[in-house]
Amino acid sequence: MAGWSHRYARINDLDVHYVEQGEGPLVVLLHGFPHLWYSWRHQIGPIAGAGFRVVAPDMRGMGRTSGPADHREYGVDRIVGDLVGLLDHLGEDRAIFSGLDFGLFAAYDLAHHHPERVAALIALENPFFTPSRESPLTLAARQAERHFNHIHYFAAPGVADRDLAAAPRDFLRKVFYALSSDYHYLDVWKKPPGTSYIDALPEAPPLPWTWLTEPELEFYVAEYSHSGFTGGLNWYRAMDLSWEHRKSYEGRRTTVPYYFLGSEQDADLEGWHGDDPLNRLADHHADVRNVRMIESAGHMMQMEKPAETTAAMLEFLARRGE
CATH class of the missing domain: 3.40.50.1820 (Alpha/Beta hydrolase fold, catalytic domain)
Known part of the structure; x- marks a missing residue:
């Protein structure tokens, strides 16, 4: 631009x-x-x-x-x-x-x-x-005993890193749609324990959407394909550390x-x-x-x-x- x-x-x-x-x-x-x-x-x-x-x-x-x-x-x-x-x-x-x-x-x-x-x-x-x-990760683990919870899924080192890196376009397209006003995101909690995040997310309609084009999505796909997802997932894995710190x-x-x-x-x-x-x-x-x-x-x-x-x-x- x-x-x-x-x-x-x-x-x-x-x-x-x-x-x-x-x-x-x-x-x-x-x-x-x-x-x-x-x-x-x-x-x-x-x-x-x-x-x-x-x-x-x-x-x-x-x-x-x-x-x-x-x-x-x-x-x-x-x-x-x-x-x-x-x-x-x-x-x-x-x-x-x-x-x-x-x-x-x-x-x-x-x-x-x-x-x-x-x-x-x-x-x-x-x-x-x-x-x-x-703590956030304790709460997420307890919730994950009853239904899918993305925080708990992200917390296990190597699992989400591998799954998301294998299908970055599917993940990003689905999660962007699920977080938008076109879908009720909390419905992902209806999926059973042990579901992968990509499978828990809804199918998204073909692009372009009213607010996202194919080239815009491709920018995210290219960047995360280059960097991998571990850095972003580490923000979740550090949630308990941050929770402890914020007690101060x-x-x-x-x-x-x-x-x-x-x-x-x-x-x-x-x-x-x-x-x-x-x-x-x-x-x-x-x-x-x-x-x-x-x-x-x-x-x-x-x-x-x-x-x-x-x-x-x-x-x-x-x-x-x-």
Whole structure:
């Protein structure tokens, strides 16, 4: 795309790839799994055009950013170090961070550890760390005794790595469709224990869809075929380590300006954050500025409803000083 610059840097012992466009206050866009910087392709240009310096990195172990094979290298301290190192590399004291899924959790961790480096948070879909007395992988294992659970499936070293690498196009096509508003993602839980993720996912209609073309899917397929899936899966395998770490700020709230943007058919809001999570935002964030919900979108909101998602983000950015 015109205006995008692909850059590489050595940060926190990683070879980090990021895309950059624009000048002005820094906005950093953080993706989850199985995503890439490319999941922000509809937002980078418009935000840069509104007077911001936009940076969208490939996160640790995904895309063109390297990652260790050991899942213990994906804990909170390592990920926060990646973000601090990125800011230092860019020559910026602070940035506005937006994220989805693991990318947003990384931004939350940074806001707890280094609030002085976070000018604001624009949160997509995941409103907060959901308190739990039970570790995530323990909970997932218990659920997997009754039905398929993707977290438990991902947690076993070598299993998902092998299965997904053998069929990257099938997996990515199916999971993107399942997470969209065109399917009720939690129906995958109806599959029996021991089902592979690819078999648990629904059959997806042929491309193009209204929000994804064949060349766009092929970009993800090519990148994950190159990198493999282990780096992304290690974020799941480190979930218990991260859960233990986050106990140190349990009960504390973020203190930076906070904006929430969700979608009405998001699987995470339905399945992982308890009842009525939007009315509990203030329990987790001390400076909630605005909340917006987008209709007829699922977890893939940046791609499913790019115009609406971008417009809301631009509004939040314009109002961040209020």
